[in-house]
Amino acid sequence: MFEGIIENVRTNSPLVHCITNYVTVNDVANMVLAIGASPIMADDEKDAVDITAICTGLDINIGTLNSRTIKTMYKAGKRANELNHPVILDPVGAGASKLRTQTTLGLINKIHFDVVRGNVSEIKTIYNGSGKTSGVDASIEDVVTDKNLMDSVAFAKNLSKKLNTIIAITGAIDIVTDGNKSYVIRNGHPLMSRITGSGCMLTAVIDAFICANPDRKLDATACAVSVMGICGQKAFEKGKAKSGSDESCGTGTFRALMIDEMSLMTSSKFEENKKIEIL
Numbered sequence: 001m002f003e004g005i006i007e008n009v010r011t012n013s014p015l016v017h018c019i020t021n022y023v024t025v026n027d028v029a030n031m032v033l034a035i036g037a038s039p040i041m042a043d044d045e046k047d048a049v050d051i052t053a054i055c056t057g058l059d060i061n062i063g064t065l066n067s068r069t070i071k072t073m074y075k076a077g078k079r080a081n082e083l084n085h086p087v088i089l090d091p092v093g094a095g096a097s098k099l100r101t102q103t104t105l106g107l108i109n110k111i112h113f114d115v116v117r118g119n120v121s122e123i124k125t126i127y128n129g130s131g132k133t134s135g136v137d138a139s140i141e142d143v144v145t146d147k148n149l150m151d152s153v154a155f156a157k158n159l160s161k162k163l164n165t166i167i168a169i170t171g172a173i174d175i176v177t178d179g180n181k182s183y184v185i186r187n188g189h190p191l192m193s194r195i196t197g198s199g200c201m202l203t204a205v206i207d208a209f210i211c212a213n214p215d216r217k218l219d220a221t222a223c224a225v226s227v228m229g230i231c232g233q234k235a236f237e238k239g240k241a242k243s244g245s246d247e248s249c250g251t252g253t254f255r256a257l258m259i260d261e262m263s264l265m266t267s268s269k270f271e272e273n274k275k276i277e278i279l
Contacts, residue, residue: 002274005213005223006267010036014211017055017080018204019043019073021063021092024197027255028061031201034262035227037208045072052076057085057211059204060111062103063092070103077111086210086217088115090203095125105129108163114210115221117168117203120144120152127159144173153182153279166221168206170199174229176222183222186275187229189236195255202228205262222276230273231261 015038020028025041032039042051045068052058058080060073080087089111091104104126108116116126120142144152153175160167160179169175174185192198206224213220235257239249249257 002219002223002270003267005209005216005220006035006227006265006270008212009208012212013037014056014208015040015054016057016059016204016207016211017042017048017052017076018059018061018207019048019069019076020059020061020090020200020204023064024200027197027259028059028200028204030259031262032204032208034259035205035208035265037212039204043069043072045075048072048076049079052079052085053083055085057207058087059090059207060087060107060113061090061092061200061203062094062100062107063090063200065093065100065103073103073107074110077107081112086114086207086214087111088117088203088207088210089113090200091116091118091122091126092199094118094122101125101129113163113165114217115166115168115206116163117170117199117206117221119171119199120169123156123159123167123169127155127162144169144171144175146173149173149184150279153177153184157182166218168221168225170202170225174225176218176225178218181218182279183218183225184277184279185222185226185229186277187226187233187273189229189232191236191251191254192229192232192258194251195258197255198228198232198258201258223270226274226276227262227265227270229275230270231258231265233273234261 209220
């Protein structure tokens with residue numbers, strides 16, 4: 001099912017154009033490099049269209065939204081669609097402000113996205129056309145649990161069919177669906193939510209995975225989500241070993257260890273640690 005996906009990323013080393021936010025841009029670049037792909041960041045509209053043309057995929061992240069980069073996102077997205085390059089959207093904080101919500105809905109209306117990845121509140125905002133988030137975090141009442149899992153999968157499938165795109169809802173329990181086949185993923189560690197950028201890094205990694213596996217986008221997306229979670233688990237274990245106690249390392253070291261784990265990821269490590277169910 002996931003055979004060869006990670007190897008394809010390292011072999012093909014796709015060049016991913018990341019229009020991402022300045023809070024996490026360095027970590028995004030390093031995480032993309034760690035899995036064997038290559039990042040390039042260009043957010044000026046006079047530059048971005050040309051950069052998009054030479055890349056194999058486009059990652060649009062609205063984390064630090066401003067009127068200048070919104071224009072760039074539309075132009076780069078249009079160009080990527082013309083070239084049939086995979087495009088992924090990270091609607092950071094959609095529902096937290098009118099600008100974020102309207103920009104997210106406008107981008108989805110004008111650009112075809114191969115994957116939309118966000119927390120459950122951001123994805124519900126897209127579905128409903130409005131919503132509420134706790135800043136850039138999911139609202140507590142929206143969090144996916146075993147109790148509401150089937151309803152959450154059904155909602156994700158409906159949105160996937162409506163938008164004709166893969167939906168990836170990430171959190172304590174992850175859901176990835178193309179509207180027909182759905183994956184539930186239980187990899188990860190709570191400490192991942194205590195560092196800035198774990199979601200931003202994941203979105204760019206997903207783009208690298210689907211660029212390298214264009215005929216297996218759903219499987220590649222699920223694989224990337226699981227891989228990121230495994231990196232979080234392994235980083236916690238290594239941090240705990242370093243601290244010599246029941247506590248793990250601090251969050252700064254944890255972040256660095258996650259990037260290390262991505263650089264050390266193999267198919268065998270993925271197969272040994274993946275927690276993926278098919279629904």
